[in-house]
Amino acid sequence: NGTWSWNSTTTTYTFTPSQDAASLSAQEIVDCLLGNNATISGSINTNGRSGNVNVITSRTGGTQAGNVTISSAITATTTSTSQLTFTISAAGSITVNSSSAINFLPTGGNGSGTTRPGTSVSFTAGTSISVAFAITTSGNVQGNNTLGGAGGSISLSAGTNINISANLTSNGCNGSGTGNGGNGGAISIVGPSGVTLSGSLSANGGNGNTNGGNGGNVTINDGATTVTTGGGSNDGQTSASVITANGGTGST
Numbered sequence: 001n002g003t004w005s006w007n008s009t010t011t012t013y014t015f016t017p018s019q020d021a022a023s024l025s026a027q028e029i030v031d032c033l034l035g036n037n038a039t040i041s042g043s044i045n046t047n048g049r050s051g052n053v054n055v056i057t058s059r060t061g062g063t064q065a066g067n068v069t070i071s072s073a074i075t076a077t078t079t080s081t082s083q084l085t086f087t088i089s090a091a092g093s094i095t096v097n098s099s100s101a102i103n104f105l106p107t108g109g110n111g112s113g114t115t116r117p118g119t120s121v122s123f124t125a126g127t128s129i130s131v132a133f134a135i136t137t138s139g140n141v142q143g144n145n146t147l148g149g150a151g152g153s154i155s156l157s158a159g160t161n162i163n164i165s166a167n168l169t170s171n172g173c174n175g176s177g178t179g180n181g182g183n184g185g186a187i188s189i190v191g192p193s194g195v196t197l198s199g200s201l202s203a204n205g206g207n208g209n210t211n212g213g214n215g216g217n218v219t220i221n222d223g224a225t226t227v228t229t230g231g232g233s234n235d236g237q238t239s240a241s242v243i244t245a246n247g248g249t250g251s252t
Contacts, residue, residue: 212247
């Protein structure tokens with residue numbers, strides 16, 4: 001229900017809908033991020049070419065609001081040494097359903113010493129954003145005596161309100177052996193009409209042998225003037241925790 005394009009300058013795959021009520025498989029998003037040997041929407045082969053992913057809702061002749069619903073899990077165990085970004089730009093709302101985890105933790109384990117940053121997530125909606133399942137963008141590391149990967153950033157920017165009932169995690173990875181800790185990714189939440197938060201936010205820096213990673217900045221911008229209760233549009237932080245701490249030092 002749409003077409004992909006590839007921009008070699010920005011190394012970005014962009015999906016544009018070709019009809020109302022368009023659908024996009026989670027696997028095609030994963031294929032783009034990982035550079036799998038796959039032909040997406042019958043036109044572009046992603047083999048060996050991992051890249052950023054940009055999903056937009058606007059199209060000429062469209063008659064719908066431009067809402068996006070993520071209804072299945074998206075898991076991309078990346079091997080890129082460059083930080084990738086998964087972006088959704090919706091004219092309407094963005095909803096992450098309660099069965100639809102987004103997990104962008106990179107490959108780790110044994111092997112040559114390689115720092116692997118987490119993939120960033122950037123959601124921009126014309127109306128509301130609702131996140132009912134975890135988003136993880138933490139970094140990782142492969143091999144010994146290596147800098148831990150930085151966490152990818154998480155940016156949620158709504159035109160109206162934001163409701164987050166699941167955990168957002170953008171931790172930096174612990175360094176391996178004599179390696180230093182990776183920095184935590186920034187978390188930004190912007191809801192001009194209100195923010196309701198019952199999930200935990202974690203943007204910790206990783207532990208390191210000499211230097212721990214820096215904790216990521218956490219920003220919550222709520223423009224509403226009236227506080228709600230009981231699942232309203234502006235309940236504020238109702239439970240869970242917000243943690244951003246620098247990593248420790250010492251043998252890892």
